[in-house]
Amino acid sequence: MLDVNGLTLRYGQSQVLHGVDLVARPGQVTALMGVNGVGKTSLMKAIAGRHPFTEGRIKLDGRDLGHPNAVTAARAGIAYVPQGREVFPLLSVAENLETGFACLPRGGRDVPDRIFELFPVLAKMRHRRGGDLSGGQQQQLAIARALIARPRVLLLDEPTEGIQPSIIKDIGRVIEVLRDEGEIAIVLVEQYFDFALGLADRVTVLQGGQVSFRTEDVAADRDKLAEAMAL
Numbered sequence: 001m002l003d004v005n006g007l008t009l010r011y012g013q014s015q016v017l018h019g020v021d022l023v024a025r026p027g028q029v030t031a032l033m034g035v036n037g038v039g040k041t042s043l044m045k046a047i048a049g050r051h052p053f054t055e056g057r058i059k060l061d062g063r064d065l066g067h068p069n070a071v072t073a074a075r076a077g078i079a080y081v082p083q084g085r086e087v088f089p090l091l092s093v094a095e096n097l098e099t100g101f102a103c104l105p106r107g108g109r110d111v112p113d114r115i116f117e118l119f120p121v122l123a124k125m126r127h128r129r130g131g132d133l134s135g136g137q138q139q140q141l142a143i144a145r146a147l148i149a150r151p152r153v154l155l156l157d158e159p160t161e162g163i164q165p166s167i168i169k170d171i172g173r174v175i176e177v178l179r180d181e182g183e184i185a186i187v188l189v190e191q192y193f194d195f196a197l198g199l200a201d202r203v204t205v206l207q208g209g210q211v212s213f214r215t216e217d218v219a220a221d222r223d224k225l226a227e228a229m230a231l
């Protein structure tokens with residue numbers, strides 16, 4: 001279980017997170033929602049060790065991760081699929097996937113067949129350059145690459161952004177499969193309300209860098225969520 005407690009984060013003089021709590025359990029999708037600029041990506045970056053936080057704690061299965069950097073967070077089992085995907089445009093699909101090995105011991109460096117079962121399109125495009133893929137295919141590649149390290153927590157930052165509906169459905173199905181396997185805690189940052197609520201077991205809403213609403217009964221609280229999201 002990922003347990004984030006009282007997280008505070010600044011960019012220089014500007015404080016953007018004010019004591020944020022977030023819990024994500026294996027076998028569940030935790031949606032992190034809120035309008036633009038409320039601090040969702042900043043929270044993901046802090047958990048993934050991509051930006052330092054000033055106060056608070058991040059625990060994984062009861063173990064305090066301290067102040068992780070990108071490598072120690074990845075080694076602890078936290079995988080991050082950033083907004084914008086960060087696919088290497090000049091590397092092939094296979095080479096992009098191989099970059100996911102970086103934090104693994106030498107023995108475990110194979111691309112499991114399972115990755116291509118989840119994302120058949122990547123098998124077909126194995127030798128294409130990352131930069132030649134569509135936005136949706138790049139998103140699938142970024143998620144696949146994150147799964148290579150067999151993470152315990154998968155942080156997905158706006159995976160539907162700028163992607164065509166048929167691929168959004170494919171990505172939703174993969175998230176469901178991963179959730180139903182029960183091994184990974186998925187945190188989904190999402191502004192696409194119906195997509196997020198269709199998948200979420202629990203929702204945390206941020207407003208101005210603070211938690212403004214949270215629920216574990218998404219269906220019953222749909223109206224309250226829409227209100228909290230100012231829809």
Ligand SMILES: Nc1ncnc2c1ncn2[C@@H]1O[C@H](COP(=O)(O)OP(=O)(O)OP(=O)(O)O)[C@@H](O)[C@H]1O
Pocket residue numbers: 011014016034035036037038039040041042043083
């Ligand atoms: N590198 C940075 N330096 C300074 N300020 C930043 C930086 N990154 C983000 N911010 C500011 O921090 C606040 C939170 O940004 P963040 O990207 O975390 O929000 P968000 O909820 O993910 O927004 P969006 O939905 O637009 O991605 C915003 O006011 C943003 O302008």
